[in-house]
Amino acid sequence: MQAVVFREGRAVIDEVADPVPGHRQLLVAVRAAGLNGADLTQAAGGYPPPPGAPTTGGLEMAGEVVEVGEGCQRFSVGDRVMAVVQGGGQAQRCVVDEPLAMAVPESMSWECAGGFPEVFATAHDALFTQAGLSMGERVCVHGAAGGVGTAAVQLASAIGARVTATVRTPAVRAAVAELGATVIDPGEVADAGPFDVILELVGAPNWSANLKALAVEGRMVIIGVGGGSEVSVNLARLMVKRVRLFASTLRPRSLEQRATVARLVERHVLPLVDAGRIQVPVARTFPLAEAAAAYEYFAVPGKLGKVVLLA
Ligand SMILES: NC(=O)c1ccc[n+]([C@@H]2O[C@H](COP(=O)([O-])OP(=O)(O)OC[C@H]3O[C@@H](n4cnc5c(N)ncnc54)[C@H](OP(=O)(O)O)[C@@H]3O)[C@@H](O)[C@H]2O)c1
Structure with missing residues:
Protein backbone atom coordinates (compact mmCIF):
# COMPACT_ATOMS: atom_id res chain seq x y z
CA MET A 1 0.00 0.00 0.00
CA PRO A 117 -9.35 13.34 16.35
CA GLU A 118 -5.91 14.69 17.29
CA VAL A 119 -6.82 18.35 17.67
CA PHE A 120 -10.12 17.89 19.50
CA ALA A 121 -8.64 15.24 21.79
CA THR A 122 -5.70 17.55 22.56
CA ALA A 123 -7.86 20.61 23.11
CA HIS A 124 -10.40 18.76 25.28
CA ASP A 125 -7.71 17.09 27.38
CA ALA A 126 -5.79 20.35 27.92
CA LEU A 127 -8.73 22.62 28.69
CA PHE A 128 -10.93 20.34 30.76
CA THR A 129 -9.01 17.30 32.05
CA GLN A 130 -5.89 19.26 32.89
CA ALA A 131 -6.87 22.90 33.45
CA GLY A 132 -10.40 22.18 34.68
CA LEU A 133 -11.95 25.02 32.66
CA SER A 134 -15.53 25.71 33.67
CA MET A 135 -18.40 27.94 32.56
CA GLY A 136 -17.99 31.66 32.99
CA GLU A 137 -14.22 31.45 33.33
CA ARG A 138 -11.93 33.60 31.19
CA VAL A 139 -9.66 31.62 28.90
CA CYS A 140 -6.98 32.72 26.45
CA VAL A 141 -6.12 30.43 23.52
CA HIS A 142 -2.83 31.19 21.77
CA GLY A 143 -2.24 30.13 18.16
CA ALA A 144 -6.01 30.05 17.83
CA ALA A 145 -6.29 29.84 14.03
CA GLY A 146 -4.61 26.42 13.89
CA GLY A 147 -6.10 22.96 14.30
CA VAL A 148 -5.89 22.73 18.09
CA GLY A 149 -6.69 26.43 18.50
CA THR A 150 -9.91 26.36 16.47
CA ALA A 151 -10.95 23.24 18.40
CA ALA A 152 -10.17 24.85 21.76
CA VAL A 153 -12.01 28.08 20.97
CA GLN A 154 -15.15 26.16 20.03
CA LEU A 155 -15.05 23.80 23.02
CA ALA A 156 -14.46 26.61 25.51
CA SER A 157 -17.18 28.73 23.93
CA ALA A 158 -19.60 25.76 23.93
CA ILE A 159 -19.42 25.42 27.71
CA GLY A 160 -19.92 29.15 28.29
CA ALA A 161 -16.36 30.19 29.04
CA ARG A 162 -15.34 33.70 27.94
CA VAL A 163 -12.79 33.15 25.21
CA THR A 164 -9.97 35.42 24.05
CA ALA A 165 -7.95 34.11 21.11
CA THR A 166 -4.60 35.29 19.79
CA VAL A 167 -4.11 35.16 16.03
CA ARG A 168 -1.09 36.72 14.34
CA THR A 169 -2.45 36.68 10.77
CA PRO A 170 -5.08 39.43 10.34
CA ALA A 171 -6.77 37.68 7.39
CA VAL A 172 -8.09 34.81 9.56
CA ARG A 173 -9.10 36.81 12.66
CA ALA A 174 -12.76 37.26 11.65
CA ALA A 175 -13.18 33.52 11.05
CA VAL A 176 -11.76 32.71 14.50
CA ALA A 177 -14.05 35.32 16.08
CA GLU A 178 -17.01 33.54 14.46
CA LEU A 179 -16.02 30.36 16.29
CA GLY A 180 -16.77 32.15 19.57
CA ALA A 181 -13.80 34.27 20.62
CA THR A 182 -12.69 37.85 21.05
CA VAL A 183 -9.63 37.90 18.81
CA ILE A 184 -6.51 39.92 19.59
CA ASP A 185 -2.96 40.17 18.31
CA PRO A 186 -0.45 38.10 20.34
CA GLY A 187 1.23 41.40 21.32
CA GLU A 188 -1.91 42.53 23.17
CA VAL A 189 -2.10 39.62 25.62
CA ALA A 190 -0.25 41.17 28.55
CA ASP A 191 -2.99 43.76 29.04
CA ALA A 192 -5.96 41.57 28.03
CA GLY A 193 -6.26 39.50 31.22
CA PRO A 194 -6.85 38.43 33.86
CA PHE A 195 -7.35 34.91 32.51
CA ASP A 196 -8.32 31.94 34.64
CA VAL A 197 -6.82 29.59 32.02
CA ILE A 198 -4.23 30.12 29.29
CA LEU A 199 -3.80 27.46 26.60
CA GLU A 200 -0.30 27.88 25.19
CA LEU A 201 0.03 26.47 21.67
CA VAL A 202 2.93 28.65 20.49
CA GLY A 203 5.45 28.56 23.33
CA ALA A 204 8.23 30.81 24.57
CA PRO A 205 7.30 34.11 22.86
CA ASN A 206 4.17 34.41 25.05
CA TRP A 207 5.71 33.45 28.41
CA SER A 208 6.20 36.92 29.96
CA ALA A 209 2.87 38.25 28.74
CA ASN A 210 1.16 35.10 29.99
CA LEU A 211 2.50 35.59 33.51
CA LYS A 212 1.24 39.17 33.49
CA ALA A 213 -2.18 38.24 32.10
CA LEU A 214 -2.81 35.15 34.24
CA ALA A 215 -5.25 35.61 37.13
CA VAL A 216 -4.22 34.81 40.68
CA GLU A 217 -4.51 31.01 40.96
CA GLY A 218 -4.78 30.89 37.16
CA ARG A 219 -3.84 27.76 35.24
CA MET A 220 -1.52 27.64 32.24
CA VAL A 221 -1.37 24.57 29.98
CA ILE A 222 1.65 24.28 27.71
CA ILE A 223 0.86 22.08 24.72
CA GLY A 224 2.83 23.52 21.79
CA VAL A 225 6.28 25.09 21.57
CA GLY A 226 6.66 25.65 17.81
CA GLY A 227 7.56 29.30 18.49
CA GLY A 228 10.35 28.37 20.94
CA SER A 229 10.79 26.39 24.14
CA GLU A 230 13.42 28.25 26.21
CA VAL A 231 12.28 30.86 28.75
CA SER A 232 13.73 32.66 31.74
CA VAL A 233 11.52 32.12 34.78
CA ASN A 234 11.10 34.39 37.78
CA LEU A 235 9.93 31.78 40.28
CA ALA A 236 8.76 34.47 42.69
CA ARG A 237 6.17 35.63 40.14
CA LEU A 238 4.82 32.10 39.88
CA MET A 239 4.58 31.99 43.69
CA VAL A 240 2.91 35.39 44.07
CA LYS A 241 0.21 34.46 41.55
CA ARG A 242 -0.06 30.91 42.93
CA VAL A 243 0.19 29.71 39.30
CA ARG A 244 -0.83 26.18 38.38
CA LEU A 245 1.30 25.00 35.49
CA PHE A 246 0.40 22.02 33.29
CA ALA A 247 2.34 20.67 30.32
CA SER A 248 1.66 17.60 28.28
CA THR A 249 2.02 15.44 25.21
CA LEU A 250 -0.62 12.97 24.05
N1 LIG B 1 1.26 18.30 23.33
C1 LIG B 1 0.46 17.64 22.50
O1 LIG B 1 -0.02 16.53 22.81
C2 LIG B 1 0.10 18.24 21.19
C3 LIG B 1 -0.94 17.72 20.41
C4 LIG B 1 -1.26 18.38 19.23
C5 LIG B 1 -0.54 19.51 18.83
N2 LIG B 1 0.48 19.94 19.61
C6 LIG B 1 1.26 21.13 19.24
O2 LIG B 1 0.43 22.27 19.44
C7 LIG B 1 0.76 23.28 18.50
C8 LIG B 1 -0.50 23.68 17.75
O3 LIG B 1 -0.93 22.57 16.97
P1 LIG B 1 -1.88 22.81 15.73
O4 LIG B 1 -2.24 21.48 15.21
O5 LIG B 1 -2.96 23.74 16.10
O6 LIG B 1 -0.86 23.53 14.72
P2 LIG B 1 -1.22 24.49 13.52
O7 LIG B 1 -2.49 24.09 12.88
O8 LIG B 1 0.03 24.60 12.71
O9 LIG B 1 -1.48 25.91 14.22
C9 LIG B 1 -0.49 26.61 14.90
C10 LIG B 1 -1.01 28.03 15.10
O10 LIG B 1 -0.06 28.74 15.90
C11 LIG B 1 0.30 29.94 15.23
N3 LIG B 1 1.71 30.25 15.47
C12 LIG B 1 2.77 29.48 15.22
N4 LIG B 1 3.90 30.11 15.58
C13 LIG B 1 3.53 31.29 16.05
C14 LIG B 1 4.25 32.40 16.59
N5 LIG B 1 5.59 32.35 16.71
N6 LIG B 1 3.55 33.45 17.00
C15 LIG B 1 2.21 33.49 16.90
N7 LIG B 1 1.47 32.49 16.39
C16 LIG B 1 2.13 31.39 15.98
C17 LIG B 1 0.08 29.67 13.78
O11 LIG B 1 -0.11 30.89 13.13
P3 LIG B 1 0.42 31.09 11.63
O12 LIG B 1 -0.54 30.38 10.76
O13 LIG B 1 0.44 32.55 11.46
O14 LIG B 1 1.79 30.46 11.62
C18 LIG B 1 -1.14 28.77 13.78
O15 LIG B 1 -2.35 29.50 13.78
C19 LIG B 1 1.84 22.70 17.59
O16 LIG B 1 3.11 23.12 18.08
C20 LIG B 1 1.68 21.19 17.79
O17 LIG B 1 2.88 20.50 17.53
C21 LIG B 1 0.81 19.33 20.78
Whole structure:
Protein backbone atom coordinates (compact mmCIF):
# COMPACT_ATOMS: atom_id res chain seq x y z
CA MET A 1 0.00 0.00 0.00
CA GLN A 2 0.98 3.66 -0.24
CA ALA A 3 2.01 5.52 2.91
CA VAL A 4 3.82 8.67 3.97
CA VAL A 5 7.41 7.86 4.89
CA PHE A 6 10.10 10.23 6.13
CA ARG A 7 13.30 10.35 4.14
CA GLU A 8 16.16 12.87 4.34
CA GLY A 9 14.05 15.36 6.25
CA ARG A 10 11.07 15.15 3.88
CA ALA A 11 7.72 13.43 3.77
CA VAL A 12 7.29 11.34 0.62
CA ILE A 13 4.85 8.68 -0.57
CA ASP A 14 6.22 5.18 -0.90
CA GLU A 15 5.08 1.56 -1.02
CA VAL A 16 5.14 -0.21 2.36
CA ALA A 17 3.76 -3.54 3.54
CA ASP A 18 0.05 -3.63 4.46
CA PRO A 19 -0.42 -3.61 8.25
CA VAL A 20 -2.06 -6.63 9.86
CA PRO A 21 -4.53 -6.20 12.75
CA GLY A 22 -3.74 -8.07 15.95
CA HIS A 23 -5.71 -8.70 19.12
CA ARG A 24 -8.34 -6.00 19.69
CA GLN A 25 -7.21 -4.10 16.61
CA LEU A 26 -9.14 -2.87 13.57
CA LEU A 27 -7.83 -2.66 10.03
CA VAL A 28 -9.19 0.56 8.55
CA ALA A 29 -9.27 1.64 4.90
CA VAL A 30 -8.23 5.24 5.39
CA ARG A 31 -10.37 7.90 3.70
CA ALA A 32 -8.84 10.99 5.30
CA ALA A 33 -5.88 11.81 7.55
CA GLY A 34 -4.91 15.16 9.07
CA LEU A 35 -1.45 16.69 9.28
CA ASN A 36 -0.10 17.87 12.64
CA GLY A 37 2.91 19.79 13.89
CA ALA A 38 4.38 16.55 15.21
CA ASP A 39 4.45 15.15 11.64
CA LEU A 40 6.65 18.05 10.56
CA THR A 41 8.92 17.59 13.58
CA GLN A 42 9.18 13.85 12.87
CA ALA A 43 9.92 14.52 9.19
CA ALA A 44 12.75 16.82 10.28
CA GLY A 45 14.21 14.07 12.47
CA GLY A 46 12.71 14.96 15.86
CA TYR A 47 9.84 13.54 17.97
CA PRO A 48 10.49 9.86 17.21
CA PRO A 49 7.50 7.50 17.48
CA PRO A 50 7.15 5.61 20.78
CA PRO A 51 8.61 2.06 20.79
CA GLY A 52 6.44 -0.32 18.76
CA ALA A 53 4.52 2.44 16.95
CA PRO A 54 4.57 2.71 13.14
CA THR A 55 7.39 4.86 11.79
CA THR A 56 5.21 6.08 8.89
CA GLY A 57 3.45 9.46 9.13
CA GLY A 58 0.05 10.41 10.46
CA LEU A 59 -1.31 10.79 14.00
CA GLU A 60 -5.00 10.91 13.12
CA MET A 61 -7.21 9.30 10.53
CA ALA A 62 -10.74 8.33 9.57
CA GLY A 63 -11.98 5.51 7.38
CA GLU A 64 -13.98 2.30 7.04
CA VAL A 65 -13.29 -0.86 9.02
CA VAL A 66 -12.30 -3.61 6.56
CA GLU A 67 -11.15 -6.29 9.04
CA VAL A 68 -11.53 -6.84 12.78
CA GLY A 69 -8.90 -8.60 14.86
CA GLU A 70 -9.67 -11.22 17.44
CA GLY A 71 -11.32 -9.82 20.60
CA CYS A 72 -12.85 -6.70 19.01
CA GLN A 73 -16.22 -5.86 20.52
CA ARG A 74 -17.29 -2.35 19.57
CA PHE A 75 -16.91 -2.13 15.78
CA SER A 76 -17.64 -4.31 12.72
CA VAL A 77 -16.59 -4.40 9.09
CA GLY A 78 -18.10 -1.40 7.26
CA ASP A 79 -18.27 0.91 10.28
CA ARG A 80 -17.01 4.50 9.89
CA VAL A 81 -14.36 5.16 12.53
CA MET A 82 -11.77 7.80 13.40
CA ALA A 83 -8.90 7.77 15.87
CA VAL A 84 -5.74 9.32 17.23
CA VAL A 85 -2.94 6.89 16.40
CA GLN A 86 0.75 6.88 17.30
CA GLY A 87 1.72 6.83 13.61
CA GLY A 88 0.71 5.31 10.28
CA GLY A 89 -2.50 7.30 9.74
CA GLN A 90 -1.36 8.80 6.44
CA ALA A 91 -1.63 5.62 4.42
CA GLN A 92 -4.17 3.59 2.48
CA ARG A 93 -4.59 1.18 5.40
CA CYS A 94 -4.07 1.78 9.14
CA VAL A 95 -4.28 -0.51 12.15
CA VAL A 96 -6.18 1.07 15.04
CA ASP A 97 -6.40 -0.25 18.59
CA GLU A 98 -10.13 -0.69 19.02
CA PRO A 99 -10.25 1.20 22.35
CA LEU A 100 -8.97 4.30 20.52
CA ALA A 101 -11.61 4.21 17.77
CA MET A 102 -14.58 6.57 17.78
CA ALA A 103 -17.61 6.30 15.53
CA VAL A 104 -17.74 9.03 12.87
CA PRO A 105 -21.05 10.92 13.23
CA GLU A 106 -23.31 10.58 10.17
CA SER A 107 -23.24 14.31 9.60
CA MET A 108 -19.45 14.45 9.44
CA SER A 109 -17.62 14.43 6.09
CA TRP A 110 -14.50 12.33 5.64
CA GLU A 111 -12.27 15.40 5.41
CA CYS A 112 -13.61 16.75 8.70
CA ALA A 113 -13.37 13.34 10.38
CA GLY A 114 -9.76 12.96 9.22
CA GLY A 115 -8.85 16.30 10.78
CA PHE A 116 -10.85 15.94 13.98
CA PRO A 117 -9.35 13.34 16.35
CA GLU A 118 -5.91 14.69 17.29
CA VAL A 119 -6.82 18.35 17.67
CA PHE A 120 -10.12 17.89 19.50
CA ALA A 121 -8.64 15.24 21.79
CA THR A 122 -5.70 17.55 22.56
CA ALA A 123 -7.86 20.61 23.11
CA HIS A 124 -10.40 18.76 25.28
CA ASP A 125 -7.71 17.09 27.38
CA ALA A 126 -5.79 20.35 27.92
CA LEU A 127 -8.73 22.62 28.69
CA PHE A 128 -10.93 20.34 30.76
CA THR A 129 -9.01 17.30 32.05
CA GLN A 130 -5.89 19.26 32.89
CA ALA A 131 -6.87 22.90 33.45
CA GLY A 132 -10.40 22.18 34.68
CA LEU A 133 -11.95 25.02 32.66
CA SER A 134 -15.53 25.71 33.67
CA MET A 135 -18.40 27.94 32.56
CA GLY A 136 -17.99 31.66 32.99
CA GLU A 137 -14.22 31.45 33.33
CA ARG A 138 -11.93 33.60 31.19
CA VAL A 139 -9.66 31.62 28.90
CA CYS A 140 -6.98 32.72 26.45
CA VAL A 141 -6.12 30.43 23.52
CA HIS A 142 -2.83 31.19 21.77
CA GLY A 143 -2.24 30.13 18.16
CA ALA A 144 -6.01 30.05 17.83
CA ALA A 145 -6.29 29.84 14.03
CA GLY A 146 -4.61 26.42 13.89
CA GLY A 147 -6.10 22.96 14.30
CA VAL A 148 -5.89 22.73 18.09
CA GLY A 149 -6.69 26.43 18.50
CA THR A 150 -9.91 26.36 16.47
CA ALA A 151 -10.95 23.24 18.40
CA ALA A 152 -10.17 24.85 21.76
CA VAL A 153 -12.01 28.08 20.97
CA GLN A 154 -15.15 26.16 20.03
CA LEU A 155 -15.05 23.80 23.02
CA ALA A 156 -14.46 26.61 25.51
CA SER A 157 -17.18 28.73 23.93
CA ALA A 158 -19.60 25.76 23.93
CA ILE A 159 -19.42 25.42 27.71
CA GLY A 160 -19.92 29.15 28.29
CA ALA A 161 -16.36 30.19 29.04
CA ARG A 162 -15.34 33.70 27.94
CA VAL A 163 -12.79 33.15 25.21
CA THR A 164 -9.97 35.42 24.05
CA ALA A 165 -7.95 34.11 21.11
CA THR A 166 -4.60 35.29 19.79
CA VAL A 167 -4.11 35.16 16.03
CA ARG A 168 -1.09 36.72 14.34
CA THR A 169 -2.45 36.68 10.77
CA PRO A 170 -5.08 39.43 10.34
CA ALA A 171 -6.77 37.68 7.39
CA VAL A 172 -8.09 34.81 9.56
CA ARG A 173 -9.10 36.81 12.66
CA ALA A 174 -12.76 37.26 11.65
CA ALA A 175 -13.18 33.52 11.05
CA VAL A 176 -11.76 32.71 14.50
CA ALA A 177 -14.05 35.32 16.08
CA GLU A 178 -17.01 33.54 14.46
CA LEU A 179 -16.02 30.36 16.29
CA GLY A 180 -16.77 32.15 19.57
CA ALA A 181 -13.80 34.27 20.62
CA THR A 182 -12.69 37.85 21.05
CA VAL A 183 -9.63 37.90 18.81
CA ILE A 184 -6.51 39.92 19.59
CA ASP A 185 -2.96 40.17 18.31
CA PRO A 186 -0.45 38.10 20.34
CA GLY A 187 1.23 41.40 21.32
CA GLU A 188 -1.91 42.53 23.17
CA VAL A 189 -2.10 39.62 25.62
CA ALA A 190 -0.25 41.17 28.55
CA ASP A 191 -2.99 43.76 29.04
CA ALA A 192 -5.96 41.57 28.03
CA GLY A 193 -6.26 39.50 31.22
CA PRO A 194 -6.85 38.43 33.86
CA PHE A 195 -7.35 34.91 32.51
CA ASP A 196 -8.32 31.94 34.64
CA VAL A 197 -6.82 29.59 32.02
CA ILE A 198 -4.23 30.12 29.29
CA LEU A 199 -3.80 27.46 26.60
CA GLU A 200 -0.30 27.88 25.19
CA LEU A 201 0.03 26.47 21.67
CA VAL A 202 2.93 28.65 20.49
CA GLY A 203 5.45 28.56 23.33
CA ALA A 204 8.23 30.81 24.57
CA PRO A 205 7.30 34.11 22.86
CA ASN A 206 4.17 34.41 25.05
CA TRP A 207 5.71 33.45 28.41
CA SER A 208 6.20 36.92 29.96
CA ALA A 209 2.87 38.25 28.74
CA ASN A 210 1.16 35.10 29.99
CA LEU A 211 2.50 35.59 33.51
CA LYS A 212 1.24 39.17 33.49
CA ALA A 213 -2.18 38.24 32.10
CA LEU A 214 -2.81 35.15 34.24
CA ALA A 215 -5.25 35.61 37.13
CA VAL A 216 -4.22 34.81 40.68
CA GLU A 217 -4.51 31.01 40.96
CA GLY A 218 -4.78 30.89 37.16
CA ARG A 219 -3.84 27.76 35.24
CA MET A 220 -1.52 27.64 32.24
CA VAL A 221 -1.37 24.57 29.98
CA ILE A 222 1.65 24.28 27.71
CA ILE A 223 0.86 22.08 24.72
CA GLY A 224 2.83 23.52 21.79
CA VAL A 225 6.28 25.09 21.57
CA GLY A 226 6.66 25.65 17.81
CA GLY A 227 7.56 29.30 18.49
CA GLY A 228 10.35 28.37 20.94
CA SER A 229 10.79 26.39 24.14
CA GLU A 230 13.42 28.25 26.21
CA VAL A 231 12.28 30.86 28.75
CA SER A 232 13.73 32.66 31.74
CA VAL A 233 11.52 32.12 34.78
CA ASN A 234 11.10 34.39 37.78
CA LEU A 235 9.93 31.78 40.28
CA ALA A 236 8.76 34.47 42.69
CA ARG A 237 6.17 35.63 40.14
CA LEU A 238 4.82 32.10 39.88
CA MET A 239 4.58 31.99 43.69
CA VAL A 240 2.91 35.39 44.07
CA LYS A 241 0.21 34.46 41.55
CA ARG A 242 -0.06 30.91 42.93
CA VAL A 243 0.19 29.71 39.30
CA ARG A 244 -0.83 26.18 38.38
CA LEU A 245 1.30 25.00 35.49
CA PHE A 246 0.40 22.02 33.29
CA ALA A 247 2.34 20.67 30.32
CA SER A 248 1.66 17.60 28.28
CA THR A 249 2.02 15.44 25.21
CA LEU A 250 -0.62 12.97 24.05
CA ARG A 251 1.28 10.54 21.83
CA PRO A 252 3.53 8.72 24.34
CA ARG A 253 0.72 8.03 26.85
CA SER A 254 -0.32 4.45 27.52
CA LEU A 255 -3.09 2.84 25.47
CA GLU A 256 -5.38 3.03 28.51
CA GLN A 257 -4.73 6.74 28.98
CA ARG A 258 -5.31 7.49 25.30
CA ALA A 259 -8.49 5.39 25.34
CA THR A 260 -9.75 7.43 28.30
CA VAL A 261 -9.22 10.61 26.26
CA ALA A 262 -11.18 9.06 23.38
CA ARG A 263 -14.09 8.15 25.70
CA LEU A 264 -14.22 11.74 27.00
CA VAL A 265 -14.25 13.13 23.45
CA GLU A 266 -17.08 10.71 22.55
CA ARG A 267 -19.08 11.73 25.60
CA HIS A 268 -18.49 15.48 25.59
CA VAL A 269 -17.61 16.55 22.04
CA LEU A 270 -19.33 14.22 19.56
CA PRO A 271 -22.83 15.23 20.78
CA LEU A 272 -21.88 18.84 19.93
CA VAL A 273 -20.79 17.68 16.45
CA ASP A 274 -24.13 15.88 16.05
CA ALA A 275 -25.93 19.06 17.10
CA GLY A 276 -24.05 21.10 14.49
CA ARG A 277 -22.36 23.21 17.17
CA ILE A 278 -18.79 22.18 16.35
CA GLN A 279 -17.05 22.55 13.01
CA VAL A 280 -13.71 21.26 11.80
CA PRO A 281 -12.30 24.13 9.73
CA VAL A 282 -10.29 22.60 6.88
CA ALA A 283 -7.84 24.97 5.20
CA ARG A 284 -7.11 22.62 2.30
CA THR A 285 -7.19 18.98 1.26
CA PHE A 286 -4.64 17.10 -0.85
CA PRO A 287 -4.73 13.62 -2.39
CA LEU A 288 -2.55 11.17 -0.43
CA ALA A 289 -0.30 10.92 -3.49
CA GLU A 290 0.50 14.64 -3.07
CA ALA A 291 1.53 14.35 0.59
CA ALA A 292 4.86 16.10 -0.02
CA ALA A 293 2.99 19.20 -1.25
CA ALA A 294 0.60 18.98 1.70
CA TYR A 295 3.52 18.97 4.16
CA GLU A 296 4.98 22.06 2.42
CA TYR A 297 1.62 23.84 2.56
CA PHE A 298 1.16 22.94 6.25
CA ALA A 299 4.42 24.73 7.08
CA VAL A 300 3.24 28.03 5.51
CA PRO A 301 1.74 30.51 8.05
CA GLY A 302 -1.71 32.06 7.80
CA LYS A 303 -4.07 29.09 7.49
CA LEU A 304 -7.37 28.55 9.25
CA GLY A 305 -7.73 25.03 10.64
CA LYS A 306 -6.57 21.73 9.25
CA VAL A 307 -4.67 20.34 6.28
CA VAL A 308 -6.08 16.92 5.39
CA LEU A 309 -4.93 14.15 3.05
CA LEU A 310 -7.66 12.24 1.19
CA ALA A 311 -6.82 8.60 0.44
N1 LIG B 1 1.26 18.30 23.33
C1 LIG B 1 0.46 17.64 22.50
O1 LIG B 1 -0.02 16.53 22.81
C2 LIG B 1 0.10 18.24 21.19
C3 LIG B 1 -0.94 17.72 20.41
C4 LIG B 1 -1.26 18.38 19.23
C5 LIG B 1 -0.54 19.51 18.83
N2 LIG B 1 0.48 19.94 19.61
C6 LIG B 1 1.26 21.13 19.24
O2 LIG B 1 0.43 22.27 19.44
C7 LIG B 1 0.76 23.28 18.50
C8 LIG B 1 -0.50 23.68 17.75
O3 LIG B 1 -0.93 22.57 16.97
P1 LIG B 1 -1.88 22.81 15.73
O4 LIG B 1 -2.24 21.48 15.21
O5 LIG B 1 -2.96 23.74 16.10
O6 LIG B 1 -0.86 23.53 14.72
P2 LIG B 1 -1.22 24.49 13.52
O7 LIG B 1 -2.49 24.09 12.88
O8 LIG B 1 0.03 24.60 12.71
O9 LIG B 1 -1.48 25.91 14.22
C9 LIG B 1 -0.49 26.61 14.90
C10 LIG B 1 -1.01 28.03 15.10
O10 LIG B 1 -0.06 28.74 15.90
C11 LIG B 1 0.30 29.94 15.23
N3 LIG B 1 1.71 30.25 15.47
C12 LIG B 1 2.77 29.48 15.22
N4 LIG B 1 3.90 30.11 15.58
C13 LIG B 1 3.53 31.29 16.05
C14 LIG B 1 4.25 32.40 16.59
N5 LIG B 1 5.59 32.35 16.71
N6 LIG B 1 3.55 33.45 17.00
C15 LIG B 1 2.21 33.49 16.90
N7 LIG B 1 1.47 32.49 16.39
C16 LIG B 1 2.13 31.39 15.98
C17 LIG B 1 0.08 29.67 13.78
O11 LIG B 1 -0.11 30.89 13.13
P3 LIG B 1 0.42 31.09 11.63
O12 LIG B 1 -0.54 30.38 10.76
O13 LIG B 1 0.44 32.55 11.46
O14 LIG B 1 1.79 30.46 11.62
C18 LIG B 1 -1.14 28.77 13.78
O15 LIG B 1 -2.35 29.50 13.78
C19 LIG B 1 1.84 22.70 17.59
O16 LIG B 1 3.11 23.12 18.08
C20 LIG B 1 1.68 21.19 17.79
O17 LIG B 1 2.88 20.50 17.53
C21 LIG B 1 0.81 19.33 20.78
